[in-house]
Amino acid sequence: MTEQLNVQQMAERLCAADNILILCHKNPDGDTIGCGSALCHALKALGKTAAVLCSDAVPSRYSFTAPVPFRGEFEPKTVVAVDVASVQLFGENNGMPQYTRHIDLCIDHHAGNSGYADFTLLDGNAAAAAELLYEVISEMGVEITPLIANCLYTGLATDTGCFRFSSTTANTHLVAAKLILAGAQVEELNTLLFDTKPRERMEAERIARNHLEYHLEGRCALMYLTRDEIEQSGVDPADLEELTSLPISIEGVKVGLLLRQQPGGSYRISVRAAKGVDACAIARRLGGGGHTRAAGCELLGNLDNAKSAILAEVEAELDRPETQEES
Ligand SMILES: [Mn+2]
Missing domain, CATH: 3.90.1640.10 (inorganic pyrophosphatase (n-terminal core))
Structure with missing residues (x-):
């Protein structure tokens, strides 16, 4: 006490x-x-x-x-x-x-x-x-x-x-x-x-931006970095934290996702949500947690499996009647 x-x-x-x-x-x-x-x-x-x-x-x-x-x-x-x-x-x-x-x-x-x-x-x-x-x-x-x-x-x-x-x-x-x-x-x-970033961080951002994808009629934007790409860029993984806010900054996007492959192969997923959408509810259903605007979870398996698992939960959250009313 x-x-x-x-x-x-x-x-x-x-x-x-x-x-x-x-x-x-x-x-x-x-x-x-x-x-x-x-x-x-x-x-x-x-x-x-x-x-x-x-x-x-x-x-x-x-x-x-x-x-x-x-x-x-x-x-x-x-x-x-x-x-x-x-x-x-x-x-x-x-x-x-x-x-x-x-x-x-x-x-x-x-x-x-x-x-x-x-x-x-x-x-x-x-x-x-x-x-x-x-x-x-x-x-x-x-x-x-x-x-x-x-x-x-x-x-x-x-x-x-x-x-x-x-x-x-x-x-x-x-x-x-x-x-x-x-x-x-x-x-x-x-x-x-x-306003100052290491060149390695910029290189990682360039790769992530090249992987930008839109899902669920444009309501969800997703970027990812594989382990090889993270290593190839030379970035300190701690410097990748800011990239989590990139997909949600796109006009019209309700949920932004960044998938980062971890040294063990699993994917760490950062979920960012616009007003009226609960990022924590999305992450929690996959064993993660966090706050309403920012949450995260970690998924085993390859990139395609990780993507489809998280997108299914994003869709469920976006299609909740309460979410529709608030947004
Ligand atoms: Mn503090």
Whole structure:
């Protein structure tokens, strides 16, 4: 059982702590890395010993956040998790398991947070953990330097798709405004985070676009990448995530699908749905899950089998009487 804290209480506990190990989630994104780095810089500004640990390598585009990597140089007395909804998400690499047996503090914005930490600051309405951490660092009495502002802005911008997703609120923009006043370099960050892609990623996109197919009278658009194509492009599979939003961006399309073949041969299917269509209902019938607008599942078998299985479920969802009324 975890005890819920408010912003002031979390700030007090962090101010009273020392030798602090900050944990990020595996397959790290801009929010968990931005928060890990920002909190580490804030604690160091108070003269404390702190470092960040992540099961996977930090993607190079986030290296400007200057995370201080933990290399066992101190014995952690307080362990803090940022943007981590459950213990499974810590991962197994980099010696992570020895530090995840007991988590003291957790700062998170996932409504389904499993309550694994002794004390949790949770706000499911925050668009990013960075939105909450801004308040905590301010309450700690630490000046928001341009570096801390850049880290927190990265968390806000990446988790909201550059302030476009439905999770974006007036408060998200208010926090972003304060970060800009504190020196966040918005133009440079947005270019780096949203307008710069590795050539390998572009090559994979070219191949996927060549495979564009329309189904169900144009209501469903589908793209796919086989394992060979992914390897041939040289892309880091983590960089393929953005391609999932490509098919649904086509005018008139109600369901967009991206099929990516996994190293074991199975197909990972990302389902994106327009308003009035339930992506999660489609994925759930094939053993997957997710959210209303974005969901996913994984299917064994060859490409043709995977396609016909997912298209049958897309058709069932699109032809549901409720879907017809809403759309
Ligand atoms: Mn997040």
